[in-house]
Amino acid sequence: MNTLRLSLRLLWRDWRGGELRVLAMALILAVASVSSVAFFADRIRQALSREAHQLLGADLVLSADQAWTVDESTAIQARGLRVANAMQFVSMAQTAASAVQPARSLLVGIKAVSASYPLRGQLRVAPRLGAMDAAVANPIQRGEVWLDERASVALGLKVGDPLQLGALRLHVAAVLTQEPDRGMNFFNIAPRVMMHIDDVPATTLIRPGSRVTYQLFAAGERTDVDAYAAWKAPLLQRGQRIETLDNARPEIRSALDRAQRFLGLAALLAAVLAAVAIALSVRQYTARHLDACAVMRCLGATQSRLLALHATALTLLGLLACSIGLLLGFFAQMAIAYGLSQWVSAVLPAPSVMPAFQGLSIGMVLLLGFSLPPLMQLKGVPALRVMRREVGQLPVSALHAWVLGALVLVGLLFWQAGDARLGAVVVGGFIFAALLFFGAALLGLRVFSSAVSARVLTALLVPLSVPAVSVRYALNQLRRHLRANAVQLACLALALMAMLLLTTTRTDLLTAWRAAAPPDAPNRFLIGIQPEQRAPLQALFSAAQLPVPELAPMVRGRLIAINARPVSEADYVDERAKRLVEREFNLSYQTALPVGNRITAGQWYAPEHAAKGIAPEHAAKAEASVEAGLARTLGLKLGDRLTYSVAGVPVDVEITSLRTLRWESMRVNFFVLTPPWVLQQQPASYITSFRLAPTQASFAEQLVARFPNMTVVDLDASLRQVQVLFEQLAAAVQAVFGFALIAGLLVLYAALNASEASRRHQTAILRALGASAAQVRSTQRIEFLVMGLLAGVLAACGAACISALLAWRVFEIEPPWTPWIWFAGPLIGVLLFSLNAQLSIRSVLRASPALVLRGES
């Protein structure tokens, strides 16, 4: 009790004396930045996943080739989830013959849905072709059909016209312009007809053997959905599968993943910055309390008493500062969310309590982690220090004082990252960088303060009317406080590195997204091109003055064996794996690595195989390059031999490389590629993608009229969906980035502030010795110039390495080319140091040296 009271008193006295300001500010900022980023990232995460679920039409979709029983929907509803039904099949639709035109028929993709469809996202319809569309107010009614643009045009129907589907006559009620879950799946290529599910029996179109996909859509609370999915997954039977965001729409998934990793990274770096500031200010706190503790030991305080008093005081301070930081973080986050709401259509969901907990515990754990070892030193300060000041000085760079804090930080970072690989790269990078920076700073300072460098600097600076004595004294200062300066320099370099890293990664990510879905991305797929049609097709493009697209060969084959062991879907538990094994693959052969593909393991074909196109006699190996995600799903690795059945003939290939590809690129992508000679003799059709501007839309009709066997798939709507999502992601990333950057700057300021006292003291001594204000200024400028330069160069090196590693291993994008950080790093370093110097010099020059000296002694 007495300890608590006395702690409070000591705390209050320290606070009043301004001793705690930097530490308190570092804590407040740390918690504010970590928690606001965490709060915000949490809300964005929730919003994004909700947004993304719209692209599924639900949170979860059950699909099967047999009808789902009523029990199935009841079971879902029993878990508090909402349900919708749908059936999809392909069938003929016919128009009635009229006076002006004969009956037309068209193969259409019918989607019959219940009234509650869709559960996520929206359907949009227009009252007539070319009219403005709007979200549907009422679900589709019995007796109605909605046709998409292609179906309407091909059948020549307008709203109000009748349409015959099997035995049932329905009337066209609207033009369907947007269907949330219509992805870029090749099954959805037929023109769309949407109808009410209860009308399906009357059409008599469904007979035994008809290919129908029966779907159950479910949506509700995240936990309920997850629980249901977990329960249902093992009960699935043959032909049934669960689709969630994880296994559907890979193009969206990968963009989402990257955005979330970036948000995680931002929060993580905020934590690193905070830790640096806390570590530095705890050091300052300890250094400042050294004399007080010696006096208190002289006055009879035991070691345990001193420890208890200071630990209690710091804990109280921590609780108070962390709470303030939390409040600040919460409001800051609300402000960002508000600002963002003008760009992002969706209202962000309320934040959960997790980030609050995270922010608070990060502040406290970091505080205790970094302050316990110095407190141990503090309590052990010999009372003799009151007689002989040089006794019991804090060791400047005692590594062990930082170990506990650093360990705590590592743990926190992994926790924050929530992703082992991201955590490993960042944590490993930072630890490595910290050690390296300290070593490099020592070396750099030693070199800079050497006699040779002194001569060089003097020669350089004296003509610029810098007094030679300043150069000498500045370098002398650097040398005398070598270790202390090295510690500070390393800390600043780390903080600067975190900020540079954040900037480069953000730029990379935005650039990658823009490059992936550029405004001129292909928006049409053309499939079913026969080999002999290639030349005339390309001629048609030339004639229309459109860029001639490259045609990719496509060979269909079923995977029948892996390493000579027959494959069956029973071998896999994973849904996607089962489906992949069951279906035919689209294989392709290609000489060069397609644009946007990147080899992650192994090697692209040996040059002699690739270049010639035809196998040299001695090349026994039929190589294959497999998409990395597919390899993971099917458990394939380099060196595995795959046997495909192509048109009934087995084809053996060996995996010699794994690739990642950019699903969001809208290009033609293949899971499996081989050198041309492997598949060239097999029956193939060709596929391509190209871009049509809205004014060129009629070219597609021309194409189909000329080559009726080909199908043009219009991806405009899907593309737009993806682009909107990317824009939202980009906005979120920008906002979080901006915030982390501000937090970083503030924390950096706090860190710099930590050394102010000793600088004030040094300056005061100089002044007392009669140095002019100008001499003091130029002395400090030189010192800061050297420190800033070194810190900046080190930070740039670190940021370049880690960001390359992040791009390569975590974000799976091209390693960035960022020459600017080599200028920005040193420049910012020098600027920050100079700004700080300017501020501290001014206050020192204003105060009388005696006062400063007395206050410090």
Place this chain on the structure above:
Amino acid sequence: MSQHTERNFIPTPSDRHARARAAVQAGAVLVASGINKTVSSGSAELVILREIDFAVTRGEAVAIVGASGSGKSTLLSILAGLDTPTQGEVWLAGESLFTLSEDARAQLRGRRMGFVFQSFQLLPALTALENVMLPLELAGRADAREAATQLLQRVGLRERLHHQPRHLSGGEQQRVALARAFVMQPQLVLADEPTGSLDARAGAEIIDLMFEMNAQQQTTLVLVTHDPVLAQRCQRVLRLQAGEWVNVPAEG
């Protein structure tokens, strides 16, 4: 007390221990016996104190004088239990200092000793009052504020209670330090050149105050000084030279 008789023990190892014991038993507040202090600087062994014996009786005021570097401060640190001797023992109020743990020594200091330093050693963030309150607070005394205020008034700082050290003159700071040293009513006050940083007038004021409180509280005083005026006012003056006692007449 005794003006001239035995200033120190005869430095023969055989009976030194017995004589120290006797002094302790006779009620001497502070007894030192056979104190040696050597430090190794580089390869060489540096002897700072050699065979120091010493006893102070209750209420006595003793001055230790000597040239700069003769080992006065080192001796004072050892007498206070702040530093440890290479050899020898110190008894404070009958308790043997160096058989105690570091923490126990600290507690003993808190209860029985007060300190005054040349450089004041006030905590810069604390006010005058708070500086004087600190030892009381550490001892858990509920009346810290009253006791501290009272003593500060006695040293003439009624108007300066809430000033921080850097807003006080050197003499005022040393008066705060005096109040802090005497506030626990210690048996022994140790002072290391208390007037060393002060001008003559401020020094004289401090000396007056110190002897006044010494008389009032029956406190024993051991002080290290250069100041002949100060040394003169002590009952005994001991002179150190290169770490050893020099026999000098008490009259200085």
